[in-house]
Amino acid sequence: AEAYAIFGALFLGGTWVLYEWGSSFGYGGCFADEAGCHPAVDRAFEAVMALSIIANIFQAMFASFLWLMSILFSGSHQNWVYGTRYLLSFCHILLTCVLVFTASGIGLGLYAKFTPHWPEMGVTFSFFVVVLFYGMWATSNIAAEEIPLEYYHFPNWFKWGLMPFPMLRRGGRQKIREAAESRAKELKARAYQQRTLLDHTDSASTFKTGKRNKSKTTSVGRLLRRAADAVGRLDFDVSKFEEKLEEDWYNDTSELSDMSVDVLSKYMPRRLADEVHNQLVRGELEEMVGLCTSHIASGIHDGDERESRVSWNFNEYSDEV
Helix, strand or coil, X not given: CHHHHHHHHHHHHHHHHHHHHHCCCCCCCCCCCCCCXXXXXXHHHHHHHHHHHHHHHHHHXXXXXXXXXXXXXXXXXXXXXXXXHHHHHHHHHHHHHHHHHHHHHHHHHHHHHHCCCHHHHHHHHHHHHHHHHHHHHHHHHXXXXXXXXXXXXXXXXXXXXXXXXXXXXXXXXHHHHHHHHHHHHHHHHHHHHCCCCCCCCHHHHHHHHCCCCHHHCCHHHHHHHHHHXXXXXXXXXXXXXXXXXXXXXXXXXXHCCCCCHHHHCCCCCHHHHHHHHHHHHHHXXXXXXXXXHHHHHHHHHCCCHHHHHXXXXXXXXXXXX
């Protein structure tokens, strides 16, 4: 929302400069006493730039509304971005309209301004076409290579109308499809690995049923989920193993730290028990290293005898030698 609002306001200045440069009411336009004058081109330029200004103004306006609402309400709404997807999509469509109308206005303005001076028109129009098409080619290739899944699901009118270059060859379309599938698998695996926060559906289900999904809210459930993901069982439900531990009153990971793999395997499969035990051991080692590091760091400044273990007086060592 911030980017749409800020850049929309900046683009509006450029759109108005372009209008004054090419309009007959400003510094351009077609005059009846000139040779090769086409008043229809002038009228088309006025209409196209009017559409561009309308799209630009309202794109910046609605984006500013969304920006303000995001500041006020996004902190208390976990699914704020998903809930505002329609307004974000509308702002992006308006930004696309600004691009199309501005490019059309530049072409019409060049024609109206330089006709019948063909050498000047040829140079400026060629440069305009090269800049426009190379920019869109580079942008479409970035999208196809870096975000292939998102590019694959772009609307056809947007993908084929503005960014068609990677899709023009059959090999390019196949490459995008394969990259999109790989990206989808990567995001799915990452989602399961990072699933340690409360699910946004928990509050609603708790209100309706009075039961909470404990595998997503307790430390034991999160530990089992991470361990299952680590051994490749991303879709496996580990709640039944947590229920077995709950039956014996094991509710926290600290209560599992003293268990051996054999004991853990009574509540879960052996492979999962090995991974749970490994993660518990790694967690204890990381905690010990953190405590030792903070203890040493605090000892440097507390002025006790440990500070005298290292002397920065090199004369002491030279006297001993």
